[in-house]
Amino acid sequence: MPTVLSVLTPRSLKTEYAAQPLGVDVPRPRFSWVAVAPGYGATQTAYQILVASAPELLTPESADVWDSGQVESARTFGIEYDGPAAARTRYHWTVRLWSPDEVGEWAEPSWFETGLLDEGFGAAQWIGGTTDSAPLLRRGFVVDGTVRRARLYASGLGYADLRLNGQAVSDAVLDPGFTAYDRTVLYVTHDVTSLVRAGDNVVGAELGRGFFGLTSVNVWRWHDAPWTADPRLIARLVVEYDDGRVDEVVTDGTWRITGGPTLSDSLYTGETYDARRALPGWDAPGFDDSAWSAATVVEAPDGELTAQAHEPIRVIETVDPVEVTEVRPGVWIVDFGRTVAGWTRLTTTAPAGTTISLTHGETVADGNVAAWNVHVDGDRIQRDEYIAAGTGVETWEPRFSYKGFRYVQVEGAAADVQLRVVNSDVSSVTRFASTQAPYEQFEQAMRRTILSNLHGIPTDTPYFEKNGWTGDAQVGAPTMLATLDLARFFTKWLGDIRDSQADSGQLPVIVPTSGWGFTDLSPATEWPTVYPFLLREMYRWYGDERLLREHWDSLTRYLAWELDRVEDGLSVSVLGDWLPPGFGSGPAPEDRRLTGTAYLYRALVVAAEIGELIGQPNEYRKAAEGLADGLNRTFLDREAGRYRSADDPDYRQTSNAVPLAFGIVPDEFVERVAAGLAADVEARGFHLNTGCLGVGVLLPVLTAHGYGDVATKVALQRSYPSWGYWFDLGADTMWEKWEDDSRSRNHYFQGTVVQWIFENVAGLRVVDAGSERIVVRPDARDEVDSASIRTETIRGRVAVSWKKTGRVLSLDVQVPVGTTAEVQVPSERAADVDAVPRAFAGTPTYGEGYTVYTVGAGQWSFTSRSAS
The missing domain is CATH 2.60.120.260 (Galactose-binding domain-like)
Incomplete structure (x- = not known):
């Protein structure tokens, strides 16, 4: 590849993932920046950081706090401050970067301010x-x-x-x-x-x-x-x-x-x-x-x-009603046209002593807003009451509770109400677009659902529980991290997980916990195994090694507890594939040891990877192999080429998709198990029968094994059970159950189809180490003419956009400095693909219907004349 001279400019300076944070309590806070350069193939070879007591002192000659000197490194994040740190002190900092041939200018200064520290x-x-x-x-x-x-x-x-x-x-x-x-x-x-x-x-x-x-x-x-x-x-x-x-x-x-x-x-x-x-x-x-x-x-x-x-929780948006209906004298139902988390702001001119009640719910039944919760004593649920002072125009909103709702029932007196959307104020990092409207609809609904469940912890539902169910975050984390900047949010919740650990090493199914969830609906391996998985995901998206080191001891204690209760090579679990179609009040009927063992297998594999990354020797891969052997020995029907248990009333898609997704299936059975899975989906009229564990892996597994057309038909299905079924019923968020009587209508764990939309339809997959490597492979192109995704990673913007006209496919890819992209262009042969600029694209390889280029930083365009 020809060399190019590029001056690197550092932008988006952050300390501990935040721009200009107040109250930093970390003794050695970490710096990060995004390196920006024109042209192609730019790389950072060194950096120099200056820290000073005032911005005007940020020069190599006058920096009075810390000068890193020229550090030979390509790192742009996770760089620890190594100067003095006094309590309640503001420190100003800047950085400059070296490319192979030039040194850049100093960045616009930023700052961080310490908290109380040891004081x-x-x-x-x-x-x-x-x-x-x-x-x-x-x-x-x-x-x-x-x-x-x-x-x-x-x-x-x-x-x-x-x-x-x-x-x-x-x-x-x-x-x-x-x-x-x-x-x-x-x-x-x-x-x-x-x-x-x-x-x-x-x-x-x-x-x-x-x-x-x-x-x-x-x-x-x-x-x-x-x-x-x-x-x-x-x-x-x-x-x-x-x-x-x-x-x-x-x-x-x-x-x-x-x-x-x-x-x-x-x-x-x-x-x-x-x-x-x-x-x-x-x-x-x-x-x-x-x-x-x-x-x-x-x-x-x-x-x-x-x-x-x-990030703190904030009022994100104020929304006026789309419809107000007086359902009977003195009773109004207000429809805000969207399902969210938050509260209502009331304005009234009622006489003194008048009590106005505001009952919040996600549905309306028999002329009333439905507000009930069998898990909480009493008949008052999600209801605010305002007693008027009679002083004229009065405006009020609650401050110490939030609700999940779309509708509000107003009683007692006339009042104007507005919706106040309330959630953790995390940043959106991704934009997605497609000519297939349902894909955009699903992505927007999932985004709204995730945000509705971010209130300092990742909750299951803003209406009923407001609990931090670990299984929900387990299946949702990849989509959540691909949608929003959750570096600070999940760092905090991982601390909550560690805080919730019992002396035995056990983790509960909800975090934080009052003590509930150690014996209640537990043990449920598929839930707390989120701990190693989320740590590994944080490394994949943010390259966060410090988190891995800080949690290693707690993680090993937890896995020791899990391994200690393995029986005959299997992990016992009481929850399993929660809420599949037709089993709306609990888990699927299959033997829950299958999914429990599979999730413990994956947890051990990622824990082994974590240990390797931080230099901690372990035997987790050997333990994982033992679990795979136990699962295959017990549940793999080698004659039929499928996974089943004695409890199954019929074929269970989750039982087969999960072992495929986690790499548990013996090599000689992979093709047969995948074919059987696709055949079952087709036999059901392209419907799924998965609960929350299977739904997120079903479509990616089908696509990975050559059944992208089958996956597409499931994704675009409109009849029960499907996402389209919900939206034809008026949904604007993801639901808890596939049935039309779903208890919660703001529940993200069944909405993980969006991960497939990002990774397979748009074709962007972040592979490792803070987006150090990405794969671009749009392999679910049936029934869609174009798709695009833009993501702000910790290294900078990654963007993928493709469009097909007949057999011609145009693919554009933006790669930031510090990232290497493996771009797999759909084609019948390598000669059918043109790359621009060709001079910097390198020599492609060809295999399995894709021409593969490996490229560095820059804006790349590829045209395939033989894309199917």
Whole structure:
């Protein structure tokens, strides 16, 4: 390949996956950037990082904190800072890059600011007190100079609405994030410099219960968790003056407390707010709090206080109704036209004492919004109540609970309502388009479903449970990571998994947990084996070696527990392929040891890979081989060339697709097992019979073994059971069940067809090490004329776009610096493919109906004159 001179420009500078993060608690935070260059084949050969106390000092001659020097390396992420790290300090940094022949310019400076580190909360104490409603806490203080910087470090459990001088200190909601509070408690850093003022000031907080102090009795025993207690707050406000003085305001017994207007709040039942009890100005100077009580110093939670590093939950969008219907006098049903997670904002002019109820649900039945939950005691589910003050136009929205819904039933008085879409504020990284409209519809629905289930943890449903089911994330993680930037989000949840581990090494089926899920619906191998799988996926997408090292000990303890209970080469599981068609209330009828063993096999294989990556010798591959032998010995019908169990009422697609997908099938049986799978799908009229475990692997397996046309017919099926069936019924999100009476209609674990759409229809597959290698192979082209995908990886933008006209296929590929792409162009022979620019494309190889090019950074175009 000819050489080319390219000047590399570093862009998108980040620290610990975040742009300009506040409150970094990592002693050696990691830097990353995206290297950008024109032309073809550009590579980074070295970098130099400067860190300084001020941006104007970022030169090699004056950088006063750290200079990495010229480091010979192609790495663009995961580079550890090796300078001093003082608490509560802002550090500015920049980087320049070398290509083989030139050195580039310094990047536009960025910065990161450390949190409390080992300094902690100092004299601050946890405070609270007994109140008859959600507590309000306040403390006055005086500012007597010009403020250079002010930071509020705070944790309010379960949630804190923090205020300073009458204003919110942040646009985050439902903050801080949910954790196993007996292991970890998150605090948040807020820049409040612009909110403090000369003279009198007031800092305040209203506290909600969240999962920390939940009182609604429920089957998961959140009301009886080891940490359960009334709300409490710890805070440290640090005010730095231009003259060098530093003042602090900390939580202690001098704070004042009273019960506020939020009479009750529950994540399951909603909130009741009595506007007549509102105290205007309570969070601002000049308010008389003499009738309030002194706050009580309360017991600290057992969890270690740690800076919150993942994205906060925010109100993402405000949506007006598409239809409002008065179904009977004084009762209105509001349709927002989409199924989401969040809440409603109410505006009314009702008389004082009028109670307006807002009942949220995903469906309407018999003239009412359906809102029920057999897992939570009582008949009040997802219902907010607002008691009017009668002061004119009143506007209110909840702050300590969220709901899953499309419809809202308004009763008590007329009111205008708006939908507030609420989820973790993660970035979208992928755009997909296709001439096959259902594919776009599925992708958009899956995206909305995933976002609806991101609230500090990956949940199963925003309506019913709000639990972090490990099996859901297991099957959904590849699609989730391909759709959104979840580096920080999943790093946090992996910490939750570690925190939830029992002394025995066992992991529960929900994370975090109150203790439920170790014996309840457990052991279920297919669920907590998400632990090694997700670690490996984080390495695939982000090249995160630190995560692998940090979790290795906990991972090995978990796998030891799993291996210790293997019987006759099989893993016992009680859940299996959850919710296949016709079994809408539980698992499929096949022997669950089949899927349990298969998932443990994959977990051991990826754990072996993790060990190899970080230099930890292990015997996991040998253990995996033993499981494969046990599974094949017990379930492979060698005469029929299929997997079956004595419990099967008929052919089970999951039982055959999963062993194929995980590489368990002996080589001499692969072709027969795949053919049998395709034949069964066709015999069912191109319908699936898989639950959540099989649905994500069925279409990729069919396509990989030459049955892409069969996979396409399943994907585009419109009759039950299928995705098209849902959408013909009016779905706009993915459902929990294939049946039309699906309990949850915002459930991503059956929507993993989108992974196949990305990888096989659009043809983009991220292979390894933070997108260091990608494969472009659009091998599911039936019934579609074009498709495109654009993804912002940790190395930069990857894009694939193809279009076919007759037998001519045009394929465009964008490859970032640091990535190598194996581009497989559909063709009958290599001579039928043209590459532009040919001079840089190298010599292709040919095999199995594809001409294969290996290319580096650049914009590449390929034309095939013989694509089928």
